Amino acid sequence: MRLISAVTAAGSLSKIPFGVQIDLKDGWKTYWRSPGDAGFAPTIDTSGSVNVATAELAYPVPHRFELFGLQTFGYGKQVVYPLTVTPQHPGEPVSLKAKLRYLVCEQICIPYEHDLSLELPAGDAGVSSDAPLLSQYQSLVPDQGARARFAVTGLAVRGQQLEITLRSDGAPFENPDAVIEAPNGLFFDKPVVRVDVSRQTANLSLPFERQTDGPDPASTALTITAFDGTRALEQTLVPQLFSAGSDSEVAAAETAGEPGIVSMLLIALLGGLILNVMPCVLPVLLLKLSHVLEQVGAARRHMRLSFVASAGGIVAAFMGLAAILIAVKAAGHSIGWGIQFQQPLFLGTLALLCFVMAANIWGLFQIPIPAIAGALGNVVDHAEPRRPLLASFLTGILATILATPCSAPFVGTAVGFALSRGTVEIAAIFAALGIGLALPYLAIAAFPKLVAWLPRPGAWMRWLKRILGLSLAGTGLWLGFVLLQQTGAIATVRDTDGIAWKKFDAATVPDLVKSGKIVFVDVTAEWCITCKANKEFVLSQEPVVSALGGTVALKADWTRPDPAISAYLASFGRFGIPMNVIYGPSAPEGILLPELLSSDIVMKALEQAK
Numbered sequence: 358m359r360l361i362s363a364v365t366a367a368g369s370l371s372k373i374p375f376g377v378q379i380d381l382k383d384g385w386k387t388y389w390r391s392p393g394d395a396g397f398a399p400t401i402d403t404s405g406s407v408n409v410a411t412a413e414l415a416y417p418v419p420h421r422f423e424l425f426g427l428q429t430f431g432y433g434k435q436v437v438y439p440l441t442v443t444p445q446h447p448g449e450p451v452s453l454k455a456k457l458r459y460l461v462c463e464q465i466c467i468p469y470e471h472d473l474s475l476e477l478p479a480g481d482a483g484v485s486s487d488a489p490l491l492s493q494y495q496s497l498v499p500d501q502g503a504r505a506r507f508a509v510t511g512l513a514v515r516g517q518q519l520e521i522t523l524r525s526d527g528a529p530f531e532n533p534d535a536v537i538e539a540p541n542g543l544f545f546d547k548p549v550v551r552v553d554v555s556r557q558t559a560n561l562s563l564p565f566e567r568q569t570d571g572p573d574p575a576s577t578a579l580t581i582t583a584f585d586g587t588r589a590l591e592q593t594l595v596p597q598l599f600s601a602g603s604d605s606e607v608a609a610a611e612t613a614g615e616p617g618i619v620s621m622l623l624i625a626l627l628g629g630l631i632l633n634v635m636p637c638v639l640p641v642l643l644l645k646l647s648h649v650l651e652q653v654g655a656a657r658r659h660m661r662l663s664f665v666a667s668a669g670g671i672v673a674a675f676m677g678l679a680a681i682l683i684a685v686k687a688a689g690h691s692i693g694w695g696i697q698f699q700q701p702l703f704l705g706t707l708a709l710l711c712f713v714m715a716a717n718i719w720g721l722f723q724i725p726i727p728a729i730a731g732a733l734g735n736v737v738d739h740a741e742p743r744r745p746l747l748a749s750f751l752t753g754i755l756a757t758i759l760a761t762p763c764s765a766p767f768v769g770t771a772v773g774f775a776l777s778r779g780t781v782e783i784a785a786i787f788a789a790l791g792i793g794l795a796l797p798y799l800a801i802a803a804f805p806k807l808v809a810w811l812p813r814p815g816a817w818m819r820w821l822k823r824i825l826g827l828s829l830a831g832t833g834l835w836l837g838f839v840l841l842q843q844t845g846a847i848a849t850v851r852d853t854d855g856i857a858w859k860k861f862d863a864a865t866v867p868d869l870v871k872s873g874k875i876v877f878v879d880v881t882a883e884w885c886i887t888c889k890a891n892k893e894f895v896l897s898q899e900p901v902v903s904a905l906g907g908t909v910a911l912k913a914d915w916t917r918p919d920p921a922i923s924a925y926l927a928s929f930g931r932f933g934i935p936m937n938v939i940y941g942p943s944a945p946e947g948i949l950l951p952e953l954l955s956s957d958i959v960m961k962a963l964e965q966a967k
Contacts, residue, residue, distance in 0.1 A: 364484065365483040366483065367447070367480070367482065374491060375441070376490075381432075387432055389432070400457070401414050403455050405456075408450065411442070419536070436494070439495045453473075453475045453476075502590035502928035503924040503925055507523050507524060507525040508524055509590070521535055526924075530559045531585055531586055533550055533585040534583070538579070543572060549561070579593065625786045660805050664799070666747075666750045667798045670755075673791075675788065679786075757791070855906070856902060856905050861922070863925050865911075866947075875909070877939055878936075878939075891954045948965060
């Protein structure tokens with residue numbers, strides 16, 4: 358056993374990568390930080406070192422050993438414990454003195470103590486010959502799931518079992534396992550593992566024993582280390598507060614157990630209904646109502662069929678979107694809600710469609726416009742007298758397309774649940790979202806007398822159409838602006854909210870938290886309407902803006918495709934934005950905020966993170 362370093366000199370590094378290497382003879386093992394039913398974890402004392410402020414030992418993913426019914430966790434043959442050293446004076450030589458206590462076991466166990474030392478001179482921090490070995494084991498230290506490419510998507514206490522659901526976004530599961538670290542009085546056994554046919558979902562049932570004075574596992578923070586071979590994640594979660602999509606609204610549903618498909622279908626239905634009042638979709642709904650007002654006195658059957666056709670267009674569009682996401686996922690690519698807005702061709706086409714519809718509403722179709730725009734306009738509008746049901750059907754499709762850059766309460770929960778599961782769940786959840794968005798259309802189709810509650814047609818209708826045209830033209834301008842930013846034709850607008858935003862890098866968060874900082878992560882995009890609303894009405898307003906001034910604010914811009922951001926989202930079971938996470942000394946794993954923010958929510962989370 359020996360101390361190793363990834364660099365040949367101290368350089369100007371604020372963090373220096375050291376490691377403790379132990380090579381073991383066949384049959385012998387040493388231990389992880391939580392050894393299990395026997396053994397003890399290694400400890401290191403660097404108090405005799407020179408120019409060492411702190412030294413933190415990390416633990417690669419362990420192996421489960423079983424002997425006479427006892428479960429222990431550790432390493433055989435070889436292990437390198439990464440040791441991150443923070444020098445008191447960066448740039449000066451480092452003399453690392455380490456007293457290591459550890460245990461090795463075979464049929465007998467032997468405790469050892471060793472005094473180790475390693476000198477790093479001043480000078481350029483070149484790469485040492487031990488760097489590849491240290492890097493190999495550093496990559497085996499569990500993170501929140503970004504490297505592992507799988508996430509915890511279900512967590513619940515059922516009777517005397519802790520139920521964990523894992524969903525892979527990468528390689529299929531081979532032999533998934535999990536270790537639970539809990540307060541005294543709670544003990545968790547080896548899981549019973551069930552893997553689905555696609556090997557993308559694994560369900561782990563861990564029996565537990567609760568002593569008389571032990572805490573309630575449903576309301577206790579549990580540190581979960583889940584691993585499959587060399588892939589591993591580590592998260593601290595409270596079962597009754599856990600949410601697959603992480604919206605706070607469904608926390609209550611979790612207390613009764615892991616959310617099932619029926620409860621998620623109801624959540625999707627409600628989320629789709631709420632989408633109708635989001636700024637993306639509302640203009641299309643009002644446009645449809647204005648058409649109805651023009652037809653007051655028309656046959657009730659015609660009105661019903663028109664609204665049913667619009668509802669059919671909405672559901673068909675959602676099913677089409679589900680089919681695309683299923684295909685993209687099967688091809689091994691990252692998926693999410695609204696990812697089509699990362700594609701310039703889609704943005705350009707949708708912006709053009711909005712301009713054509715606005716021009717059509719204003720009666721400006723006689724102006725010279727490209728043939729494609731004219732064709733689109735004729736399909737949507739001039740088909741009205743000849744093919745009214747087709748026009749209504751296309752209106753429903755447009756409503757769905759415009760809904761995707763918006764999020765709403767419960768939508769993230771439902772989409773996160775669906776995209777972390779298989780084909781059937783994706784199709785079912787997206788169908789429920791479509792039906793929810795179509796409910797106002799279906800309500801008028803079922804009860805045409807509701808139209809009588811609306812004002813009678815008159816001159817005000819012309820003004821309403823002009824306003825609706827302005828809203829569609831504004832949507833087109835906004836989409837065109839996003840397109841120009843995405844293609845680099847114009848520079849990204851600088852933030853003027855008074856917050857000192859820095860570029861997001863997930864690797865920097867742990868070190869910032871260890872240094873006592875509060876970290877606020879905002880995953881956003883120029884095409885995300887809900888992100889803009891959160892920023893305008895919450896993050897840029899007092900007292901939140903002043904409170905964020907005392908944090909390290911990291912912005913993850915998902916306007917363009919970014920695999921690192923997609924992996925970060927997936928590590929929290931999220932597949933769409935907005936997503937905001939607050940880290941701090943009391944919340945090193947991060948506090949995931951709901952999609953729609955309020956001042957109270959952010960301030961309470963900041964206080965909790967401290």
